[in-house]
Structure formats: structure tokens, C-alpha cells
Amino acid sequence: MQAQATALRWARLLLLWVAVLALGGCSTLIPQTVALRTDWPAGVPQQVELAQVPFFPQEEYQCGPAALGMAMKFAGAPVTPEALVDEVWLPSRKGSLQLEMLAAPRRHGFVSYRLAPAYADLLREVAAGHPVVVLQDVGMLLPQWHYAVVNGFDYGTGTLYLRSGLQMRQEMPFSYFERTWLPGSYWAMVVTAPDDIPVTATESRWLEALIGLARGGDREATVRAYRAALVRWPESLPAAVGLANHLHASGSLQEAAAVLRTALQKFPSSVVLLNNLAQTLSDDGRNSEALAVIRRADDPQSPFAGEVRATRELIEARMR
Template sequence: MPIRLDRSFTRCAGLVFCLLLAACSSQPSTSPRLRALPEAVELSNVPFFAQHAYQSAPASLAALFTLQGETVTPGMVEKELRLPEREEALQQNLAGVVNRHGLLLYPLGDQLEDLLVQVAAGNPVLVHMRQGYGWLPSWRYALVVGYDRNKQVLLLRAGGIRRLPMSFSEFESGWEGAGHWAALLQAPNQLPAEADRSRWTQAVDALAGAGQADAANIARKQLH
């Protein structure tokens, strides 16, 4: 009889341990960097333009240009990007269009927390994501405008939806499929959170190369 009790106790203890381990693994990341951020943030002031064919990038850019005080529409940006004719060169053209508007395209790192840090600082993040699987995947641009760390959910401006909730895991899968591309559109006098000198300098050089010398000079001074 004592042997049976010991075995039962061992099985129960093992079950409890497994349940505790599963519960811990389901909790959001608690890295020091994330713990320093607000639990939940939503940038409700970010404009929204519904996206149609070939307009995920134009709609996202139009929202960010509007946030910077410009008056633009997705259709206007679509013409600047030369869509749909230049769709294959979209990412390269996107950087050029941003620079011609006197703004910097500041690249971010490939970790989800890199995006959350910016959103917490009030900076919406432009992201590129893969949709679908198999032989016919598609790609789209969207804006990350909020998050909830406890629920592990992001809020996106995407497609025809102003507040699209998406789990961290679903987002990271689509984001990874597009090469973890993410960037900010910053005014020359607007440093991002945790500004990286080399990335800022790279963005400033691209701005200068687009003929925006005055804006580039302002941006260079921000790091001094």
C-alpha cells in the first residue's frame, strides 16, 4: 500500500509540474526591456485609409504622411510608387518616395519587441507581411498601432479594417515570411525611441541622396 501511495504522489507531482510549466510557457515574454513598457498602448490618432488592390503600401504611406501634416490620398501615393507597373520594385521605390517627402525611412530590428518599443513611444510602425501559404502567397503592408502584452495581441491598420487584432504568434509568422521588414517614417527632427546611430545615419544618407540636403542636415544634428 505505501508503494502505491508513493507512486500516486509521484504521478500527481509530475502532473502538477507539467501544468505549471505549460502555464509559464503561455505567459507573455517578461524580458527587462518589455517590462519597462506600458502593459497596453493604442495610437488612436493614426489615420486610416482602406486598402484596395495594389494599395496596401499607398494606404499605409498616406496614413503616415497625413500624420506628419501632409494632405495626401492613397491614390496620390500610388502614382508616386508607379503602381501597379513597378510592383516588383515597390520596396526600393517606397524608400525613394518617403525621402522625396522630406522624411526618413528608419529601419528597425527583427524582434517583435523592437516594434513594441516604438509603438510605446508613440511611433506607428510600417511592416511588410506575407499572407497565405503554398504556391500563391501574397504580401501586404500594414501599420502596427497598438499592442496588449498580457493578451499578446497587436492592433493593425490593415486591409479594410481600422483596428485589426492579431496575435503575436500570427503576426510573427507573417512578418517572418516577409523577411522581418519594419520601418518608421520620421521627420528630420524626430528621433525614434532607442535611436541606433548607424541606422539613423543610414537613413540620413538616403535622405541626402534624394536631394533633401537641408532636411538631412537637420537630421544629422539630432544625434549631437
């Protein structure tokens, strides 16, 4: 009897602790939910649901392949969760790590973009038609990590809609979702086609994602993604250099040279552009033009002076 009384007392204390946290510490436990009450993201409708997002029920411990499969299938990838198990599921951990989740779409020619840790960005992406893969801690007392897909929300009722586990349409309050999302540092990602840039993407974060896409080995998808980057950020020097490099690697030398010449109109003193254009022209057999270009890059103080010298020596050797 004494043991039962002690257990009951501890249970009551636990419930009291939970109640105190829920009522008294709301603003500290769910700061982003509280902020949404007075700072709803501009231009985002208050009700969205992407009903076309496919649903794959989660097999035991395999929420990662299921969630990723839903996002990739919606983006246009012909995949199934079963096919993704070997790519992202780690039997020793009975789960999937974020690195594997980000890497898998890139191997299929799609871009995996990690969102900034912001509720507003999640809502913007869903409103733009991009379901968001999220990492949650759904354990009651001990951590229990879980991947799900946010595919809608209703601000009026304070509800998020998720494809999660065995539930095709899980409804979850904004506040409770944030409590489960926060322990993973608000980790979230979207999967898009190479020329479909997320609405919340920044230039630097998108180009970082394209480095991962290039490592996946799909050269055509990488070129498409860099083209899209130049449309979105036409003044981007790194995007121009990246596009030209991948066109060069695919054998499209004249197109690569055209991209570099266009960029040089905006950045006429860029040593990187001059060096790469000279290299491209020389590789295309136009060594006289290449020599004239590389001479414009002659700057002993440049951090790329060594590369410029090597390119010039290569051109002169070819001319001899």
C-alpha cells in the first residue's frame, strides 16, 4: 500500500509539473507559435491543404523512408518507401539520420533543401505547394524521434495537418507541434525538382544545396538547378561560375563561354571569370581568343594568380 501511495504521489507531481509547463511557461516553450498570433507571415493564406500529397503508411521504425518517399513522390520522383529503405534507414539505430534524408533525393536528381528553423518558413513553403518533412520528438518521457510530412494548416482553428505514421491526416495544434519540433532544433526540409526553387530559399543556402546535388552525380539536374538560380538571382557570380563549370564538364563549351561572357558584363574585373573563360576558349580550340582574355586577368596581387599563370602557360603551350 505504501508503494502504491508513493507511486500515486509521484504521478500527481508529474501531472502538476506538466500543467505548470503548459500554462505558466507557454511563451518560453512555444515562442514561435506565440509570435504567429501577432505576426502571421505576409502573403500566406490562413488555410492551405495539399491534399494531393501521397500517403505511405509507416512500417516499423521506418518513418524516414515513408516521409521522404511522400515528399519525393509529390515532387515528381518515381520512388517508393521500400526503395528508399536501403538509402536512409540505419538498422543499428532503427531510424534515419538527417544527413541520409538530405542525401537521398540528390541521388535521384532532386534538390533537398533544409529550411531555416522558423515556423513562418514552414508555413510559406506549404502555402507555395511544397510539403515539408519535419523531425519531431514524440516521446512522452524519453526521446522518440519521428519524421512526418506537414501538408497543410488552418490558422482559424490553430491546426496543422500531417501525413504521419499510420495516419493519412493527422491534426495537431500549432502549439503542440512546436513542442515536438523544437527538440530537434526545428529541423525541416523540402524536396523539389531542380528548377523549382523553394520560396524561402536564400542564394547562399540554395547554392550550398546544389553542391550536394552535384555530388549526387546527376549532371543534367545540376545544370537545370544552376540555370534556375541565375533566373532567381541574376546578379549571382557564384551561380554563373557554377553553371559554366557544369556546362564545361558536360562538354557544352560554347554555352559555358556564353554564360561567362554574360557574367563578365556585370563583373568585368573578376579574375575567376576571366580565368575560366580563357580556359574554356582554349579547350574549345580558340587559343588566340583565350590568350587575349587571360592577359586581362594578369594581377600578381590576386589570390588566384597561381591559377591564372597555369592557365596562361597551358594556352601558350597549346599555341606552340
